[in-house]
Amino acid sequence: MNSIRRRLLGWLICGFAAAFVMAGFGIFHSAREEAGELFDYELHAVALSLPANATMAREVEQSGPGFDEIADDRILIQIWDRDGKLVYRSQETPVLPRQATGFRTIEHDEVHWRVYGIAQPNRFVQVAQPISVRDGLALHLALHTLWPLALLVPVAIVLLLFVVTRGLAPVGALSALLASRSAHELEPLRLDGSVPVELRPLVVALNDLLDRLNAASQAQRTFIADAAHELRSPLAALKLQWQAALHDGTLSGEPRTLERMQTRLNRTIRLVQQLLTLAREDAQGSTPATVVSLRRLGEQAIGDFSLLAEEKGIDLGLESRPPVTPECICNVNADAHGLNTLLNNLLDNAIRYTPTGGKIDLVLTRSQDTLGFEVIDNGPGIPEGDLERVLDRFFRGDHAQGTGSGLGLSIVARIAQRHGLTFTLRNNPGGRGLTAAVSGLPAHDSAAANTNAPAGRTARATSDSA
Known part of the structure; x- marks a missing residue:
């Protein structure tokens, strides 16, 4: 070497x-x-x-x-x-x-x-x-x-x-600084008095490269956001016209054909929505954190997805893992909108890949001064070789079924990265189901908050046929 x-x-x-x-x-x-x-x-x-x-x-x-x-x-x-x-x-x-x-x-x-x-x-x-x-x-x-x-x-x-180690320390510091950056951090490196004269040309060249990459990335994000925004309104109008035509009987044809057309229209609308979400997350800088109840976010998400879960006969519920108790509302410091988007994408992904009659649990967890949650399903899971690649945009492995776009987990990973959270995927023991775990949310404990929590409340949505 x-x-x-x-x-x-x-x-x-x-x-x-x-x-x-x-x-x-x-x-x-x-x-x-x-x-x-x-x-x-x-x-x-x-x-x-x-x-x-x-x-x-x-x-x-x-x-x-x-x-x-x-x-x-x-x-x-x-x-x-x-x-x-x-x-x-x-x-x-x-x-x-x-x-x-x-x-x-x-x-x-x-x-x-x-x-x-x-x-x-x-x-x-x-x-x-x-x-x-x-x-x-x-x-x-x-x-x-x-x-x-x-x-x-x-x-x-x-x-x-x-002497040699001390002399090369700035090179190691520059390398560590670049390695600690994510793919979305393209801000120029700061030139100050600590940068040796010999490294200044390299830093200047790196800053020039970062500027060009940032401009290209910004142009790509702008294009995706503009295209998704321009497509959203026509697609929404098309869906309304489709539903109106089905309702008044002016749209006729083979029922299976009409069903496939509606499925593909819904898939296209969802893809546009996810592209917009991803474009907003890429352009989103650091947002001020507010006090958010993780339990209430979970209850709201369970309620939002309860109808979709009932259509497939899936048992969807909110659980707590000790030391988290049912009485704890689990206040955290986070961006409420981003956290809600992250949670919704995980639940939507779990419902899409969990078979009919399956079970999905949203489990609240705690480790010392941080809170988190896990979405556990009993679906087919993900092959071990694809666990890392499923976070790439538009990646759908050979195991994937259904009408997904390959962006849901990418959005989750991007939001987790922006919040400084740890997001992991692992197959459940026995090879049945997947666990998507998010951890590292700073806890915001207060006695008043805990006393306002409804005692023993656990949200669960099940279908009558389950």
């Missing part, structure tokens, strides 16, 4: 590691030069400090003051007389060929040596030392210098992680 954060951290850590390696090489090279100068001075001092007598020189080399570190530094001493005969050399050391005066670096038996020769009266003194001694001291000095830096490496990596 291509990640800016990972890329930044990779480049910064690699750059830091490269700088550390270069610093280590530089420190080692500098320490090697200093060690070389120090040991060159030591070789020179040893050569000048040797006594004229070879026997005494051996004694001084072994125990004389100032020469006790010679063995540790692996310094080789050789002395030739005026005839060029080797008269003295350090014990247990190789014999190096005689070199010219001054400092030289030679290789003998695959070992590099630093050699210093000096011509003195009646003799020639040559002292030498392996280069590995100098390199070892240089490495020791370099490590001694670098180990505090090595301790800073994890601290530096943690600091890099913190």
